[in-house]
Amino acid sequence: MRSEKPVPKMASEASETISDVVFRQVRQDIISGVLAPGTRIKLEQAREHYSISVSSLREILSRLAMENLVLAEGQRGFEVSPASIKELEELADLRTVLETHAIGLSFAAGNLEWEGRIVAAHHKLAAAERKLLAGDASRTVDWVRYDWEFHQAIVSACNSATLMATLSSVFDRFLRYHMLAQSFRGQAVVDDHKLLFELALKRDVEGARAVIRRHVQSGVAHVLKSGRIG
Structure with a gap:
C-alpha cells in the first residue's frame, strides 16, 4: 500500500526539491503503515534508504512532528507517533x-x-x-x-x-x-x-x-x- 501518495498536495514535480520529494515519501510511509506507529527512526538507516543527508532528514522529520505524525525526542531522535x-x-x-x-x-x-x-x-x-x-x-x-x-x-x-x-x-x-x-x-x-x-x-x-x-x-x-x- 505504498506506491502512490493518497493525498497529492505538494508543488508540481518541476518545482520540487529533493527534500520535498523525500518529505512526501516519508509522510506516505507513515500514513500507509510502512513505518508503523512507535517505530524508532534511525537516522543513518533512514538516510541510506531515502538517499538524503542527515541534516535534511532531520528537517523533514521536524516538519512531520509539526503534524503530529512524528515525535521528536531531543537527543534520542525521532519515532513515528503511536496510534491510540x-x-x-x-x-x-x-x-x-x-x-x-x-x-x-x-x-x-x-x-x-x-x-x-x-x-x-x-x-x-x-x-x-x-x-x-x-x-x-x-x-x-x-x-x-x-x-x-x-x-x-x-x-x-x-x-x-x-x-x-x-x-x-x-x-x-x-x-x-x-x-x-x-x-x-x-x-x-x-x-x-x-x-x-x-x-x-x-x-x-x-x-x-x-x-x-x-x-x-x-x-x-x-x-x-x-x-x-x-
Missing part, C-alpha cells in the same frame, strides 16, 4: 467540524466547474470501489487517493486555503488509522459516497453534513472493530 483510540476519536471530531463547516461554504459558492470536479471525482472513486467490492484488493491504493479527491472536490469551493490545508492534514492522520485496520469498509462506505455525491449536486447542506457525521463515526467503529488499535 483517544487520538482516533479526536481526529474524527476535528475532521467532522472542519468538513461540515467547509461544506456550508462550498455549497454556497460552488459553480458549474465545482460540480464538474465532483462528478469527475465520484466517477473515479466509484470505479475503484466496484473493483474492491469484487475482491480486487490491488485497487486499495487507487481508492485511498480517489477517496480524498472526492471529499476534497466537495469542499473545494470553500475559498479558504487555510481550511483546506488543515482539513487535508487531519484527513491524512485519520486515514492512517484506516490503513492500520487493513480492510475496506465495504458497501456502506460506497453508499455514503453515492448519497454525498447526490446531496452535493442538490446543494443540500444539512443532508450532506449528516452524511459526513455518520460516515466519520462509522469509520471509527470500523477501525476499532479491526482490533489493531490498542
Whole structure:
C-alpha cells in the first residue's frame, strides 16, 4: 500500500526539491503503515534508504512532528507517533467540524466547474470501489487517493486555503488509522459516497453534513472493530 501518495498536495514535480520529494515519501510511509506507529527512526538507516543527508532528514522529520505524525525526542531522535483510540476519536471530531463547516461554504459558492470536479471525482472513486467490492484488493491504493479527491472536490469551493490545508492534514492522520485496520469498509462506505455525491449536486447542506457525521463515526467503529488499535 505504498506506491502512490493518497493525498497529492505538494508543488508540481518541476518545482520540487529533493527534500520535498523525500518529505512526501516519508509522510506516505507513515500514513500507509510502512513505518508503523512507535517505530524508532534511525537516522543513518533512514538516510541510506531515502538517499538524503542527515541534516535534511532531520528537517523533514521536524516538519512531520509539526503534524503530529512524528515525535521528536531531543537527543534520542525521532519515532513515528503511536496510534491510540483517544487520538482516533479526536481526529474524527476535528475532521467532522472542519468538513461540515467547509461544506456550508462550498455549497454556497460552488459553480458549474465545482460540480464538474465532483462528478469527475465520484466517477473515479466509484470505479475503484466496484473493483474492491469484487475482491480486487490491488485497487486499495487507487481508492485511498480517489477517496480524498472526492471529499476534497466537495469542499473545494470553500475559498479558504487555510481550511483546506488543515482539513487535508487531519484527513491524512485519520486515514492512517484506516490503513492500520487493513480492510475496506465495504458497501456502506460506497453508499455514503453515492448519497454525498447526490446531496452535493442538490446543494443540500444539512443532508450532506449528516452524511459526513455518520460516515466519520462509522469509520471509527470500523477501525476499532479491526482490533489493531490498542
